[in-house]
Amino acid sequence: MTTTPGATKPPHIAVENLSVSYSGVVALSKASLRLNQGTICGLVGMNGAGKSTLFKALMGFVRPSTGSIRINGQSVAQAQRRQSVAYVPQAESVDWDFPLSVTDVVMMGRYGSMGLLRNPRHRDHEAVRQSLELVELWHLRRRQIGELSGGQRKRAFLARALAQGASVLLLDEPFNGVDVRTEKLMVQLFMAFRREQRTLLISTHDMDHVTGFCDQVVLINKTVLAYGETSEVFTRENLALTFGGCVLDQVPKMWGSRSEPMVTDHGEGWN
Amino acid sequence: MDTIGWLMEPLHHVFMVKALLISAVVGGVCALLSCFMTLKGWALMGDAVSHAVLPGVVIAYALGLPLAVGAFVFGVGSVAVIGLIKQSTRVKEDTVIGLVFTGFFALGLILVSKVRSSLDLMHILFGNVLGIRPQDFQQTLVISALVLVTLLVFRRDLVLFCFDPTHARSIGISTGLLYYLLLSSLSLAAVAGLQTVGIILVVAMLVTPGATAYLLTDSFSTMGLLAVASGILSSLLGTYLSYWWDASPAGCIVVVQTLLFVLAMVLAPKHGLLQRSRHHQFTQ
Numbered sequence: 001m002t003t004t005p006g007a008t009k010p011p012h013i014a015v016e017n018l019s020v021s022y023s024g025v026v027a028l029s030k031a032s033l034r035l036n037q038g039t040i041c042g043l044v045g046m047n048g049a050g051k052s053t054l055f056k057a058l059m060g061f062v063r064p065s066t067g068s069i070r071i072n073g074q075s076v077a078q079a080q081r082r083q084s085v086a087y088v089p090q091a092e093s094v095d096w097d098f099p100l101s102v103t104d105v106v107m108m109g110r111y112g113s114m115g116l117l118r119n120p121r122h123r124d125h126e127a128v129r130q131s132l133e134l135v136e137l138w139h140l141r142r143r144q145i146g147e148l149s150g151g152q153r154k155r156a157f158l159a160r161a162l163a164q165g166a167s168v169l170l171l172d173e174p175f176n177g178v179d180v181r182t183e184k185l186m187v188q189l190f191m192a193f194r195r196e197q198r199t200l201l202i203s204t205h206d207m208d209h210v211t212g213f214c215d216q217v218v219l220i221n222k223t224v225l226a227y228g229e230t231s232e233v234f235t236r237e238n239l240a241l242t243f244g245g246c247v248l249d250q251v252p253k254m255w256g257s258r259s260e261p262m263v264t265d266h267g268e269g270w271n
Numbered sequence: 272m273d274t275i276g277w278l279m280e281p282l283h284h285v286f287m288v289k290a291l292l293i294s295a296v297v298g299g300v301c302a303l304l305s306c307f308m309t310l311k312g313w314a315l316m317g318d319a320v321s322h323a324v325l326p327g328v329v330i331a332y333a334l335g336l337p338l339a340v341g342a343f344v345f346g347v348g349s350v351a352v353i354g355l356i357k358q359s360t361r362v363k364e365d366t367v368i369g370l371v372f373t374g375f376f377a378l379g380l381i382l383v384s385k386v387r388s389s390l391d392l393m394h395i396l397f398g399n400v401l402g403i404r405p406q407d408f409q410q411t412l413v414i415s416a417l418v419l420v421t422l423l424v425f426r427r428d429l430v431l432f433c434f435d436p437t438h439a440r441s442i443g444i445s446t447g448l449l450y451y452l453l454l455s456s457l458s459l460a461a462v463a464g465l466q467t468v469g470i471i472l473v474v475a476m477l478v479t480p481g482a483t484a485y486l487l488t489d490s491f492s493t494m495g496l497l498a499v500a501s502g503i504l505s506s507l508l509g510t511y512l513s514y515w516w517d518a519s520p521a522g523c524i525v526v527v528q529t530l531l532f533v534l535a536m537v538l539a540p541k542h543g544l545l546q547r548s549r550h551h552q553f554t555q
């Protein structure tokens with residue numbers, strides 16, 4: 001069920017037969033996927049389907065029981081040491097009353113490439129400035145992080161990932177709770193990252209985003225059910241498999257138009 | 272008596288000079304640590320560890336070891352036990368913390384009453400800053416310096432650990448190491464605090480200055496400076512008040528800390544109750 005685009009180039013992310021268990025419970029089984037450099041890829045699946053586990057495995061947070069992950073031809077640990085992978089969390093995951101400015105948070109993206117004391121050098125300040133300008137938050141750099149709006153908070157996290165200089169960005173529900181303007185800006189940024197040959201793996205529940213700007217899609221339900229070019233993989237049949245056969249009739253309408261959520265929620269919430 | 276006299280007379284006594292010095296040092300170091308305790312939400316953990324070190328302190332004393340060694344083993348050990356019980360039972364974390372630290376503390380009380388030593392239970396419980404022994408004085412200074420250097424060297428990593436441990440891990444920073452670093456600092460600071468305000472009130476030194484500073488600023492660097500200033504001021508003022516009122520130094524130090532917190536809570540320029548009330552009226 002997979003298509004392998006650009007097979008001539010080595011993949012930027014290569015996951016082979018990855019299985020992960022927590023205390024004997026299988027979270028992900030024999031998952032495989034390959035993403036080329038400069039790809040925007042949507043990660044779609046139900047709550048508990050293994051999206052977070054895949055992210056954790058790519059960040060080296062969980063030890064696979066079987067299988068392997070290569071990022072730019074390197075192991076996860078090597079990629080982590082080279083600051084190649086950045087994770088952009090959901091905004092709800094931190095305490096926004098924390099006494100930090102926007103600049104402080106973005107500077108944290110540079111810590112991995114600093115010395116023991118994490119004293120910023122000129123190049124670190126420069127990277128932070130460029131990142132903040134790119135996400136249009138430079139004018140708010142001295143604000144306490146809690147004073148930002150929901151969309152600005154997402155952009156601050158995105159700026160942190162940019163300041164890190166990562167070539168792989170893992171984005172967890174980046175569009176949750178953002179306004180239309182921020183959404184447009186973020187999509188433009190994603191396109192710019194693609195031009196810079198960065199690879200983006202975006203966990204999302206919004207099918208319009210997948211069809212709108214994702215080059216590829218990974219459908220996941222305890223394993224990778226399908227991955228490849230969006231136009232080939234994002235089919236009614238595959239979605240039915242992904243969501244346990246609960247797809248509504250709206251599926252054919254999704255191409256090119258904003259639709260309501262097209263999957264019923266049989267007692268299982270969304271991520 | 273004028274202010275100069277009020278300030279100078281106690282300095283004629285060596286025990287007061289030593290008390291002022293040691294309580295200011297411990298107050299400042301514990302205050303810096305309290306910023307991390309407050310931001311990490313470890314107030315209860317601070318209470319637990321400071322009580323759980325008691326058996327370690329008594330055993331170390333009996334064996335002639337530095338008190339810090341015993342405190343470190345039992346402080347870290349108590350947290351390991353808390354983690355073990357939490358993982359292997361359905362009992363909630365706050366309950367586990369409550370039962371483990373009281374269990375350790377009770378064991379310490381038995382040891383104090385059974386182990387033959389010159390350790391005075393009242394001094395351990397409520398501090399003995401006015402009668403601090405030379406070896407305890409030196410030990411407390413060394414412990415304070417160790418904790419201070421650790422916090423200063425790792426301050427940025429610790430702030431990141433408190434704010435977003437997931438990001439810390441994703442860029443290759445060991446959050447496990449930072450966890451135990453903070454925990455070790457807490458255990459050592461508990462021993463240092465034990466000499467000044469005793470085990471019962473040491474948690475105030477490990478929480479209150481940080482909470483006070485948290486209300487006054489939105490910058491971590493400023494928070495650290497304000498907390499340390501408030502910790503040192505409380506220790507000095509509390510020790511002076513205890514001299515002039517002939518009252519418990521521990522009680523005076525902690526009461527001053529609490530009063531500073533109340534002042535900040537009411538008068539803080541942005542997060543104080545008065546300002547919030549004004550803002551509320553303005554927006555209505």
